[in-house]
Structures are given as structure tokens and as C-alpha cells.
Amino acid sequence: EVDWFSLASILFLLMFAPLIVYYFIMSCDQYQCSLIDPLIDLLTGNKHLSDIWSKTPTLTYRAASIYTLWVVFQMLLYLFIPDFCHKFLPGYVGGVQEGAVTPAGVVNKYEINGLQAWIITHVLWFANAYYFHWFSPTIIFDNWIPLLWCANVLGYAVSTFAMIKSYFFPTSAEDCKFTGNFFYDYMMGIEFNPRIGKWFDFKLFFNGRPGIVAWTLINLSYAAKQQELYGQVTNSMILVNVLQGIYVLDFFWNEAWYLKTIDICHDHFGWYLGWGDCVWLPYLYTLQGLYLVYHPVQLCTANAIGILMLGLIGYYIFRMTNHQKDLFRRTNGNCKIWGKKPEYIECSYMSVDGTKYYSKLMTSGFWGWARHFNYTGDLMGSLAYCLTCGFEHILPYFYIVYMTILLTHRCIRDEHRCFSKYGKDWKRYTAAVPYRLIPGIF
Ligand code: NDP
Numbered sequence: 086e087v088d089w090f091s092l093a094s095i096l097f098l099l100m101f102a103p104l105i106v107y108y109f110i111m112s113c114d115q116y117q118c119s120l121i122d123p124l125i126d127l128l129t130g131n132k133h134l135s136d137i138w139s140k141t142p143t144l145t146y147r148a149a150s151i152y153t154l155w156v157v158f159q160m161l162l163y164l165f166i167p168d169f170c171h172k173f174l175p176g177y178v179g180g181v182q183e184g185a186v187t188p189a190g191v192v193n194k195y196e197i198n199g200l201q202a203w204i205i206t207h208v209l210w211f212a213n214a215y216y217f218h219w220f221s222p223t224i225i226f227d228n229w230i231p232l233l234w235c236a237n238v239l240g241y242a243v244s245t246f247a248m249i250k251s252y253f254f255p256t257s258a259e260d261c262k263f264t265g266n267f268f269y270d271y272m273m274g275i276e277f278n279p280r281i282g283k284w285f286d287f288k289l290f291f292n293g294r295p296g297i298v299a300w301t302l303i304n305l306s307y308a309a310k311q312q313e314l315y316g317q318v319t320n321s322m323i324l325v326n327v328l329q330g331i332y333v334l335d336f337f338w339n340e341a342w343y344l345k346t347i348d349i350c351h352d353h354f355g356w357y358l359g360w361g362d363c364v365w366l367p368y369l370y371t372l373q374g375l376y377l378v379y380h381p382v383q384l385c386t387a388n389a390i391g392i393l394m395l396g397l398i399g400y401y402i403f404r405m406t407n408h409q410k411d412l413f414r415r416t417n418g419n420c421k422i423w424g425k426k427p428e429y430i431e432c433s434y435m436s437v438d439g440t441k442y443y444s445k446l447m448t449s450g451f452w453g454w455a456r457h458f459n460y461t462g463d464l465m466g467s468l469a470y471c472l473t474c475g476f477e478h479i480l481p482y483f484y485i486v487y488m489t490i491l492l493t494h495r496c497i498r499d500e501h502r503c504f505s506k507y508g509k510d511w512k513r514y515t516a517a518v519p520y521r522l523i524p525g526i527f
Pocket of ligand 1: 345347413445456
């Protein structure tokens with residue numbers, strides 16, 4: 086059942102999310118990243134919507150070619166180059182891996198080769214920048230708005246295709262979820278793990294590539310633009326590149342772990358993931374770098390070190406918390422967390438076919454501090470990215486505001502799901518670990 090609040094939120098997002106992205110990017114392009122000035126211009130009649138729209142770059146043949154080449158290249162890397170990184174990188178888990186059991190009891194196989202795709206793409210990027218000079222490293226920045234139209238075309242195309250596919254040729258019909266509400270189904274998805282053929286998995290492909298591989302390239306393009314415009318790259322831009330680079334690299338290093346996250350294990354594939362991965366993520370997660378092109382902030386050493394420390398500590402908490410759960414689940418509790426045997430609560434649940442499964446919820450390590458301390462680490466890192474931009478404008482702070490809303494909502498959504506799954510066992514768990522994100526506060 087779709088409650089009115091979910092429906093209202095969905096309609097709001099379907100209508101306004103593309104406009105929000107446009108507004109942010111246009112504000113930088115036409116108003117030096119001020120979010121207030123366009124509003125003042127419009128409200129005072131100084132400008133009309135048509136004036137802003139007429140100054141907006143249109144879709145170009147060049148952008149369409151770049152984008153098509155980009156997506157096709159990522160598809161080729163994804164589909165046709167089996168992972169070789171796991172053969173020589175100690176500790177890295179790549180190659181063919183299994184996902185979690187779906188509600189209908191299906192276990193999908195995935196070719197984990199995202200790290201390899203990321204490395205190949207970045208080696209080519211640097212080879213071009215320093216040796217081949219086929220294109221300028223500022224290419225992404227220079228075509229940013231025309232590329233936005235291409236990303237939207239792909240985002241809408243893939244979400245619409247996923248919806249049609251779920252009606253006519255679903256990959257696993259038992260795992261489809263029809264609520265009967267068109268908007269909800271379009272937004273949140275019907276199919277669980279839509280695929281084409283044996284290996285082209287929509288969720289894994291669209292989330293990781295083109296979206297997350299592009300993230301670091303977009304930041305590099307911004308750094309190149311700073312160099313071109315000001316003859317130097319500021320320390321704030323370097324910080325953004327380094328901290329977000331660590332986050333992206335971590336994602337690919339742990340791509341096999343990603344198969345166990347909510348996106349893959351619980352969310353269905355609709356506009357939320359399809360359009361979100363193509364447009365929202367590459368455009369709004371990179372706002373700090375974009376901002377720094379227009380406002381090159383040079384931080385004093387103390388501030389730069391403080392921000393670096395906040396980012397690194399946040400990353401450490403994020404990674405260690407995720408690692409603790411992963412280790413705990415992989416070894417079925419037969420491991421050491423902070424030098425001791427982990428404490429946990431035994432729980433059980435039923436799949437749709439009535440089979441009973443058993444699971445464990447850890448109550449020690451970071452998971453004993455709060456029920457989602459991994460999100461807390463993520464939020465600390467997000468705040469660090471924003472702080473690199475100083476306090477002159479609010480635009481770069483969009484990310485921390487958005488992440489706070491996203492992760493708080495995700496936390497509540499996940500807990501709702503866990504409660505339906507584990508029932509009274511989940512209640513025992515929340516009694517043992519009473520806080521969600523910040524021990525003693527929330
Ligand atoms: P989690 O990794 O926290 O996974 C939640 C699931 O873990 C629950 O559904 C439950 O699944 C299981 N679980 C919950 N509590 C316990 C416990 N105590 N012991 C063992 N298992 C438990 O959530 P996500 O998948 O949302 O997040 C993964 C990471 O990705 C996070 O670090 C998050 O910050 C990050 N992220 C980043 C985003 C971004 O846009 N930058 C977006 C979303 C996430 P089960 O049914 O198996 O019991």
C-alpha cells in the first residue's frame with residue numbers, strides 16, 4: 086500500500102528533482118553559484134524565466150557524442166573485460182560474486198570489475214591529459230550543461246524501459262513488486278534486479294558506472310579548469326579531489342560488498358535509482374568542485390588540516406563500521422571485533438515462499454554504539470567536502486543537507502523494513518542498541 090505521504094513525496098520528486106538539478110547548475114553558470122540571485126532577479130521582475138532559459142546552453146552534437154561514447158565505453162568495460170585485479174591485488178574481492186538471496190529466493194551472480202573499469206578509465210584520462218592530448222581535460226566542465234540534457238535522456242530512458250520490461254519481460258517475475266500506483270511503481274521500481282542477458286545488471290551498472298566512475302573524472306576536470314583559469318589549483322580543490330577520490334575508490338574496492346547494501350538487496354530498480362544514478366549523483370555530488378571553479382578558495386594550513394582530519398576520521402568510521410558488519414556476517418559471528426568475540430542477537434525471518442531463515446544482528450563494535458554508525462561516518466566525510474568551500478555561499482552545503490535527509494530517511498526506511506522482517510527480534514535489538522546515528526542523542 087502506498088500512503089499519501091509517500092505518494093506526495095514521490096510526485097514532488099518526479100516534478101521537482103530535475104528542476105532542482107537544473108537550478109543548481111544554472112546558478113553556477115549564470116550567477117556565480119548564488120542560489121539567491123536568480124530568485125531575486127525573478128521576483129523583482131529584473132529577469133523572466135525565458136531570459137534565464139535563453140542563456141542556457143542547449144543540447145549539442147558534441148555533447149551527445151561525448152556522452153554516447155562514455156556510456157558505451159563503460160558498458161564495454163563492464164561486459165567484456167573480466168576482472169583481473171583480484172588476481173594480483175591482495176585482499177581485493179573481484180570476479181564472479183554472488184549477491185544476497187532475493188525475497189523470492191534467487192541468488193544472482195555478478196561480475197565484479199568496477200575497480201578495473203575505474204583504473205582503465207583514469208589511466209586513459211591521465212594518458213590523454215599528459216601525453217596524447219586528444220581532448221582537453223576541461224572537456225567535462227566545458228560541456229557540463231549540454232551533458233546534463235544527455236544524462237537526463239539516459240536517466241528517463243532507462244527508468245521507462247525498466248518499467249515496460251517489468252510488465253512484459255521481467256528477469257525474475259517472482260521478485261516484481263506491483264503496488265498498482267503508477268507513480269510509485271515508476272519511481273521506486275517494479276523489478277528487483279532487472280537484467281539483459283546473463284550479466285548486464287541494471288543496478289550494478291548504473292549505480293557504479295557511468296555515475297561513480299564519472300565522479301572522480303568530473304572533479305579532475307574541475308581541477309583542470311581552475312588551472313586553466315587561474316594558473317593554479319587551490320588546496321581546497323585538491324582536498325575535494327582527494328577526499329571524494331578516497332570515497333569513490335573505496336566504493337570500487339568494496340564493490341562486492343556493495344552487493345550486500347540496501348540498493349542491491351532491497352530497493353527495486355526504478356526512476357529513483359535509474360535517473361538518480363545518471364543525473365542526480367554526477368551533478369549534485371560534485372557541486373563542491375564546480376563551486377571552486379567559480380570561487381577558488383585557498384584555505385589556511387590549519388583549516389585545510391582540520392578539514393582533512395574530519396574527512397579522514399569520517400571515512401575511517403564509515404569504512405570500519407561497514408567492515409565490521411561485513412566480517413560479522415561473512416563469518417557468521419566467528420570473528421573478532423575490537424579484539425573480542427562479537428555480541429549479537431539471534432533472529433529469524435520468512436521468505437515469501439514460507440522458508441524460514443536465521444540471521445544475527447551484532448550489538449558490539451560500532452554497531453553497539455548506534456544502529457547506523459556507518460551513516461554517521463559518511464555524514465562527517467560529507468561535511469568535510471562542503472567545508473572546503475568556505476562560508477560565502479550555501480550552494481556547496483547542499484550535499485551535507487541532502488545526505489542528512491537521505492541517510493536519516495534511509496535509516497528510518499531500513500528500520501521499518503527490518504521490523505517487518507524480524508518482528509520481535511528487531512525490538513530486542515533496538516532495546517539493546519537504542520540510538521540510530523549519534524549515541525545519546527538520536
Ligand atoms: P547498511 O550497510 O547499514 O545495511 C543495513 C542492513 O544491514 C539492514 O537492512 C540489515 O540487513 C543489516 N543490519 C542492520 N543492523 C545490523 C546489525 N546490527 N548487524 C548485522 N546486520 C545488520 O545500509 P546501506 O546499505 O544503506 O549502507 C551501506 C553504506 O553505503 C553506508 O555506509 C552508507 O553510508 C553508504 N551510502 C552512501 C550513499 C551515498 O549516496 N553516498 C547512499 C546510501 C548509502 P539484513 O536484512 O541483512 O539483516
